Amino acid sequence: MPEKLRVVPLGGLGEIGKNMTAFEFGNEIIVVDAGLAFPEAEMLGVDLVIPDISFLLENRDKVRGIFLTHGHEDHIGGLPYVVRELDVPVYGTRLTLGVARAKMADQGSNAFLDARVVTVGQTVRCGAFRVEFFRVNHSAADCAGLAIHTPVGTVIHTGDFKLDQTPVDGNLTDFHRLAEFGANGVLLLLSDSTNADRPGYTPSEKLVGGTLNRIMVNAPGRVLVASFASHVPRIQQVIDAAASNGRKVGVVGRSMETVVQVANELGYLRIPQGLLVTVEELDLLPRSRVVILTTGSQGEPMSALTRIANDDHRKVRIEPGDVVLIAATPVPGNETMVTRTIDNLFRRGADVIYEPSAGVHVSGHASQEELKLMLNVVKPRFFLPVHGEYRHLVHHAHLAESVGIPSKNIFIGENGMVLELTPNEAHVTGRVTAGNVLVDGLGVGDVGTVVLRDRKQLSEDGIFIVVVALNTETAQLISGPDVISRGFIYMRESEALLEESKEKVKAALSDCGAKKVSDWSTIKSVVKDTLSRFLYERTGRRPMILPIIVEV
């Protein structure tokens, strides 16, 4: 019996974020990407979410390497946690690994990154796998897709991509190599589904360059551009537009400073001599000769742009006549923070350009026509749409059907599923542990449903604590009840309610006494029920009620 290839998505299916896929053949496993996701609204207090890698840890002897497609958080953000547990080489392009290293240093991670730089066009042998990196366009620089040659056939993983016909750095998605793969036969395609519900083509990044130029020509004062720090092509275009308009560029915001430095050192940015100036130097220039490049396009509370909008930035202060470009669309969940920032910028007198139709942002992901083209070029026997919410996977599956892939060869998967392939067949044969590991402060995985449920209740109605001291033997009340609440009601203005609560507790306790109830847990639950009913009746709220009995 020939051996089979197993493909196991550990993240990125049914979600935008924490992309990670394992490929197993015989005694060897390779992993593509190790991303993080940002917490959903109900994950109160959680800082970030990483994939559950139990499957990899249970098979730690098999894991041969991690391959990174590009340097975005949703593809590399889980790396510090993963390499702490798995001591394997990490392969990626030079910029991707540079960014990964900078992020780990930033987080104070002391895990060792066994980084192996790969150039697009190169192939890495890793056990039974030969992994070839090929160029793709995306909203970052030095991005790669992977052709994974295995004993049962070739698997193409696009990574995040678009087909930009006029990329800023001139490096096209490698159609030629993709066509060769297609001609030679591809067993399975994993392709980026982010924009699978968008008709047509995603516009070229160059479109934004034109807009930037137009705005810089016309703006009477300073032009502030807020973008993702990781978007090197966008940064390049801001630099180019500033240079051709005789403006100098100041970089504001720590992550933007880091990326400009790393990308510049590694040769991914072309910055004319003297163009970059310090923020202090900007103040000496006429306002019409100034561009400020900054972060905060998502309205992040601590970001430079948010501080500027709140007139709370140490060095940059908006004046009427300044133009601010929000060169990004809000990531789902950030919409209200972004609009608040925009409103505050208007309040300071800035003109803010933020509408999607203004041409200050284009997506980094392929739309429907590009996705169909990818399918037609690669001509895979089997297809696994990845990187998307469930609806995106469904749309992508429909696109694949529309170009002639039989629906039985298309797999709308979920994290943890095991897709087993031979040269002629593919079946879902089982599932492994997969899911979310929540990171909160220093804790990785120690916040679960119980803690989140409590946080939810606390966040909505607060806590109401009642303290009584009871005689250990007789259960007689010795001191109290005292009540303390937090997040429930403003205590100073609610004395009558608090007094009544105490009376209710006293009555409940004396009732327990009369009935000779002396078991603490019964007494506690009587107190809890009494208070719960009373407080709901009076306030319509259900705070967490915590009876504390001190035995003396």
Added chain:
Amino acid sequence: MPEKLRVVPLGGLGEIGKNMTAFEFGNEIIVVDAGLAFPEAEMLGVDLVIPDISFLLENRDKVRGIFLTHGHEDHIGGLPYVVRELDVPVYGTRLTLGVARAKMADQGSNAFLDARVVTVGQTVRCGAFRVEFFRVNHSAADCAGLAIHTPVGTVIHTGDFKLDQTPVDGNLTDFHRLAEFGANGVLLLLSDSTNADRPGYTPSEKLVGGTLNRIMVNAPGRVLVASFASHVPRIQQVIDAAASNGRKVGVVGRSMETVVQVANELGYLRIPQGLLVTVEELDLLPRSRVVILTTGSQGEPMSALTRIANDDHRKVRIEPGDVVLIAATPVPGNETMVTRTIDNLFRRGADVIYEPSAGVHVSGHASQEELKLMLNVVKPRFFLPVHGEYRHLVHHAHLAESVGIPSKNIFIGENGMVLELTPNEAHVTGRVTAGNVLVDGLGVGDVGTVVLRDRKQLSEDGIFIVVVALNTETAQLISGPDVISRGFIYMRESEALLEESKEKVKAALSDCGAKKVSDWSTIKSVVKDTLSRFLYERTGRRPMILPIIVEV
């Protein structure tokens, strides 16, 4: 000295929601609208937000009446709270008052609604004011704008409006009357700014009718349409499309049932005999002959569509082949809930049509060209853009400048400002109390910054309670310390941390003893600081720490 007109916006400026404006002349005040807003993300546990009406309560003897423009929550939702405090007549069109009454009954409000029905074209005398209702189009039926004739001149308040040239009910926004007002001279225009940042014209509601028809022709199975219950024209179009396609309509969801009933009784819906059927009857029909009209276009957790998407609805269950139309765009803040519902519907096998480009929804608010037309028709001397976030007010002000209103005659206001007008002049002369009153359960205004700050901390890192019994005289430890946490860490898996915490507290207490500290508040703060430092160091989290000392 002639008397002045004072215009005092109490809500709706710098926000979408809780619209309310007071007009004062001499000893008389009238109020336009009494809306609510939905809580922002940081208003944890808050149910809704109403305007602070201190200004009206301080002048309660002057208030003559409340005038409603239409029956949307952001214009009438505060009514139950306002009429509880202010016993004045409430004027509105028949449907608006019908909806207001139904809402109050729904909420169990026992406040009396002194409802006075006004037909468009009619004028109500109210003290020094003559208030004329005129027709406007919007995403509800029987909507009105108001011409407020005062001794110093005429004020036009558009309410929410668009200029639909082919409205579903055939009732155009009353251009003729607006032109007359303009010809006779208008002192001040207050106009809807919601879409002031959208170029062009808002498409006609009829566009959606075409889409509905096309989808119903082609859908092999049932068609579910999720819309706002208040959107009577949309409901009419669903009914029309169903009728012309030989489909029956079942109404699912309490608020949709209420509106269909009220609007039907009052004659605002034309429903062919036999078209409406019960949900039970739907099950007896072929799936291709069924339309289900429902709520939940915002992904509201308890709504019918959300339950259906979760396969958790008592009567409706998605089957492959069903088509679901989300005939609304997400209200800011609801985006993630909406996309989750869409994903879940896809999971059940439905085809979901939700893209803004699909033509299943159009806005109910005027875009830039319509807003300029309104300004040109009404030709106001002064202009106060209302109903919008700050950026919308700024855009609307720019539009007004572009049609020739001098910028000194345009007021970008904020809630609480007092705009004083004579026939020739307008000045902001001061401000009154205005702002948010938070409603949480039965409490109106009893949740403020302290409670919200506590809820925030509790929601992020939970609470850590330490209980000790100390001798009243000597401050010697008698029992404890005991520790309890909620929402901080899973206690059962953190015994070591809890034990160490107790040791830290013991050490701190014995330190206090050695230093002869016996004042409770000092002891508490020492315990708190000790624990706070220790827990942050070990977990990176900052739970609320509550030391409880029981004296015995």
